[in-house]
Amino acid sequence: MTSASRKTASRCTTEAARGMHVFQIVGYSLKWGLGVGKFVSSRTFTVGGYDWAIRFYPDGLTASSREYVSIYLELVSKNAEVRACYSLGLIDQTSQTTGIQCSRKFPRLFKSWDATRFGPQQEPEFILRTELEENHYVRDDCLTIEYNLTVTKESQLSDIRVNSEIEVPPCDIPEHFAKLLDQKDGAGVTFDVAGEIIEAHKIILAARSPVFKAQFYGHMRETMMGHVTIKDMQPVIFKALLRFIYTGSVHSMGDDLDGDDYRDMLWHLLVAADRYAMDRLKLICQNILSKNLHVETVAATLALANQHKSEKLKEVCIEFITTNDTNAVVATQRFANLKRACPSVLAEILEKTSKHRKA
Structure with a gap:
């Protein structure tokens, strides 16, 4: 045999x-x-x-x-x-x-x-x-x-187990939730954002954001309401916020944008993340912005980081100003605005610059 x-x-x-x-x-x-x-x-x-x-x-x-x-x-x-x-x-x-x-x-x-x-x-x-x-x-x-x-x-040399494992596909929950958002099946709340009506699901928003949880299931006046008006936010930013809430990802956001428009979207998205206590989205925005600093716009990014308590982004902006062409940054209108609005930040910049010169 x-x-x-x-x-x-x-x-x-x-x-x-x-x-x-x-x-x-x-x-x-x-x-x-x-x-x-x-x-x-x-x-x-x-x-x-x-x-x-x-x-x-x-x-x-x-x-x-x-x-x-x-x-x-x-x-x-x-x-x-x-x-x-x-x-x-x-x-x-x-x-x-x-x-x-x-x-x-x-x-x-x-x-x-x-x-x-x-x-x-x-x-x-x-x-x-x-x-x-x-x-x-x-x-x-x-x-x-x-x-x-x-x-x-x-x-490193290792053995491969042959035909002993059953392949499991990656988790597809984000794709399913994205489809749920797009198709609006079972949506229980509508948002009026600058005149545009956007539908979503209360339970998903509440699970992901403590602010939405308080609005829909706390003692705030929207508890029994199915319609909410969102002020001081553009529809495209609110949609990007919802997309992250449903999928946990910022991939494809701003694919049709570049340069100043993409940076502006990230600025507004960081504000929205702070407003709805979406800490991970806030960190993602800080990370992307920190890698795309420029002499002309770093002061505006720093002012935004200071206003919304984005400490990591604030540190990177100050380091950029003090280790690059400081005179060019100081000459911008945005830096003049920063001096008026955030004098405490100016003191931090001067202290950091002094330390660099001593080093």
Whole structure:
């Protein structure tokens, strides 16, 4: 009798650790004349369990590159071999975008005991000093270097259980609740938002928002009412709030918007989240806004964060103002409005700026 064949399988899994370090050189012109082969170094930072640093050579690495600046990544950890890939960029001080880049898409081996501990393996003539200054990379005597680093971890080998698991699809509750909102089946309350009538379900709103719970099931006057008027809110913002209440997601919100319109929608959505005690939505709005700050609008975002007790966003805005082009921010009309409306915030900015200068 022939025995049944046995099928086995295994899997090799390789993971990566990612990190970014921003190195600001304040008093850039004062570094001139340091000497060929002389460098200033960033603080040591850790990615993937290994220590790294950025070296900046203001007068070039070699005599032939004295008219250039040279920039290198260094593996600082002792007796280490690491596979990593990286990208080097300079920040345009006007647009706050990453300009000149040098990158390696595929991992290479760094050895701490020889020259391979430096990367990228490039010619020392990275960029002419005159070109660096003419192309907005130096402003207010400040240069900002950004390094993105991906460290490849050791591969892990594991067995795969063959045909022993029943596949379970992901949870589809958000899709069902989204359909319920769109089709309005069993809706028990209508909202008048700037003249537009919007239907929803009391029990779902109450389960997700303590404010709605108090309105519909507490002692407030809307308890027995099936119609509520919403003041001081645009229909598109109220609909976005309802979409999050039903699905827990902000995906697809503002897909047809960009630039100022998208930022304005997020401002209003943060106000709505605060109004209805939707803490997670409030944090999501803070997170997105914090990643899209701009010199012209950061003061308005800061005023909004202060008004609605969005402390995390407030901290990021103050840090942005004090570490970027502070003079450009101060010159905006929105900053003038901030000074009048929020004098206490101005004091925090001045205190933070003072600490940066002392550092």
